[in-house]
Amino acid sequence: MLLRESGEHTGDDYDLAAIAGEGAAGGGVAAGAALAAYADTFFDEDRAGFPAARSRLHGEVGGEALVDAAGVLAIFNAVVRIADAIGIPLEAQKARMSADFRGALGIDDYPAAAGKV
């Protein structure tokens, strides 16, 4: 949802489907495809492709941004566990504002979505 708001502010039309692995690989976000590959390979069982994906991202965004990316990936890998283990629902306003793309991307079909949206 914040990606959509960010795009509205800057005038960019991001493809939100890319977040869930659908649509354009990078969603129109600068270095989006490299960011997606970075996340995808990190969560692969063997992480075999992760070093190459990290090098690619490094090449596209630089070292400082790569550290930022590691921080974002790390903290969200933790936040999802808090949300899902505690059964925290989306706030009503956020649920309303995200209903269209949640439905379109199948996010509402996630098992963890039951009773939370």
Add this chain to the structure above:
Amino acid sequence: MSVDAAAVETFDYRLSPLPVRGDLAATQRRAWARLAAPGEWWPGAVRIAIAEETRAAEACGFCRERRAALSPHAAAGTHSRATDLPEALVEVVHRIRTDPGRLTRRFCEEALAGGLGDGEYVETVGVIAAVVAIDSFCDAMGLPRHELPAPAPGEPRRRRPAGAKDGLAWVPTVAPEDLTEAEAGMYDGLSAANIHRALSLAPAEVAGFFDMDSAHYLRDAQLRDFGAEYRALTHAQIEFLAGRVSAINRCVY
């Protein structure tokens, strides 16, 4: 001293091949120190044991088999455990670590019925989250993970927030208007959104986790300040990556 050993010992990543922001390392140091100390519901030794199980779950064959099963209830077996924690607690830790996207209210209820107090359950989630965040950062940086600290002596405080109420989530939570003096600073700098309230039965976990969150992600006040960039990644890049990680974990929040 090798680069790896120095990175672990100093926790400031000064020998990391890539510069790690000082504020980010500082929040991790604080989280590591908090991990070892008595919490609201668990003594330091149990918190460190939970951290050990968080790591052990990654190599647990039963967890891997269950994660691959169509339903988490379809697999049967025993965990490869690292500690002598009670089985019910080991199950909670391993499941949250390895299969968070299929947790249900029933899972939480079974954990509480198995003998865990709701405050203990919440603090367990907070410990898991801290370890996952810092371990994931090290993994993502290609750096060795930090050694877990030795537990600090002392007893847990065991102060239940007086304003905790049922209704929002699977466990009671504290709304900002129900804060008492004992946990008055819990939401300082935070909007008290639902995710901030999640760990509120263990107030130190709220403040501690979102201390880390503010340096790894963005401060609350920066989230919608689209006119300024606070990181080397743009708002859009941060949100795209965050959304992708949530989607991979099949998390709706």
